[in-house]
Amino acid sequence: MSSTAPDVPTTRKHSPGSPLWAKVIDRSLPFVLAGAGLLAPDHIGTFYLALLVGFLGIAGAVLTGAALVTLLSERQARRIQGPRTKPAPMLSESKDTALAAFIAACFLAWPLWRLWTGRPIGLTWSVEDAGGFPLVLIQNTLAIFVLDAWLYWKHRLLHTKLLFPFHRAHHAYRDPTALAGFAVGPVESVMTFWPLVLVALPEAKHYAPIYFTLVGGFIMLNYYLHCGVRIELVERLLSPLLLNTSAFHNIHHSHADVNFGEAMTLWDRLCRTRLSDSRRGQRKS
Numbered sequence: 001m002s003s004t005a006p007d008v009p010t011t012r013k014h015s016p017g018s019p020l021w022a023k024v025i026d027r028s029l030p031f032v033l034a035g036a037g038l039l040a041p042d043h044i045g046t047f048y049l050a051l052l053v054g055f056l057g058i059a060g061a062v063l064t065g066a067a068l069v070t071l072l073s074e075r076q077a078r079r080i081q082g083p084r085t086k087p088a089p090m091l092s093e094s095k096d097t098a099l100a101a102f103i104a105a106c107f108l109a110w111p112l113w114r115l116w117t118g119r120p121i122g123l124t125w126s127v128e129d130a131g132g133f134p135l136v137l138i139q140n141t142l143a144i145f146v147l148d149a150w151l152y153w154k155h156r157l158l159h160t161k162l163l164f165p166f167h168r169a170h171h172a173y174r175d176p177t178a179l180a181g182f183a184v185g186p187v188e189s190v191m192t193f194w195p196l197v198l199v200a201l202p203e204a205k206h207y208a209p210i211y212f213t214l215v216g217g218f219i220m221l222n223y224y225l226h227c228g229v230r231i232e233l234v235e236r237l238l239s240p241l242l243l244n245t246s247a248f249h250n251i252h253h254s255h256a257d258v259n260f261g262e263a264m265t266l267w268d269r270l271c272r273t274r275l276s277d278s279r280r281g282q283r284k285s
């Protein structure tokens with residue numbers, strides 16, 4: 001698969017490089033996903049209340065956390081890409097993150113609607129109900145690796161010529177802040193956040209303490225990946241666990257066609273798509 005990011009933008013999205021068909025899909029998706037609530041068999045108003053609460057909750061929590069991390073990281077003198085030559089486009093980053101939060105809320109609204117209308121959902125606080133601790137541990141470990149594989153290959157797909165228009169906006173933030181961590185377009189948001197809807201299925205047991213820890217951990221990791229600075233202690237803790245780091249992911253923003261891993265670096269190592277792999281290859285040839 002070709003992973004070369006064609007025409008990586010240096011300006012805001014919707015530059016002439018984004019074809020009309022991609023703009024139409026990206027701009028209509030939020031309406032389609034929100035409109036899907038009309039298919040709820042009853043309590044349609046409850047669905048839209050769940051959508052509103054979910055949106056305010058996700059956008060509020062994610063943007064507040066990102067703003068705090070940005071406040072701290074932008075004060076650091078030593079930045080990975082060197083001193084900024086112009087201010088970070090934090091308002092654009094926040095707007096894109098809010099839109100991504102809306103897409104995530106469209107998926108979260110379904111389990112909330114089921115919960116608020118007295119229907120069973122997959123989230124449980126009882127480890128017995130989730131199948132016992134050994135099963136919960138095995139399932140969650142497997143889920144981490146499966147989701148990481150999905151995130152890596154999704155990202156590789158988004159760097160193909162066909163799908164890059166849906167990923168272009170995120171690469172407008174060449175030297176991002178934590179506010180850009182979730183600043184991705186609607187199609188990419190669907191590809192990233194769709195698993196939220198699985199919680200609506202009573203058969204798909206999600207043990208709440210581990211589920212919320214993993215979701216919270218992923219959000220905090222994403223802040224760090226986009227904060228623009230490296231914290232030596234955090235780098236040393238995460239790297240041996242094959243978890244992604246700020247130093248590793250920042251290279252993806254500055255070079256675009258390497259370091260595709262989102263949660264872990266495992267698949268970059270297996271597929272030799274790290275910057276260090278390409279440099280080694282260049283030296284050999």
Ligand SMILES: [Zn+2]
Nearest residue numbers: 155159167252
């Ligand atoms: Zn990318």
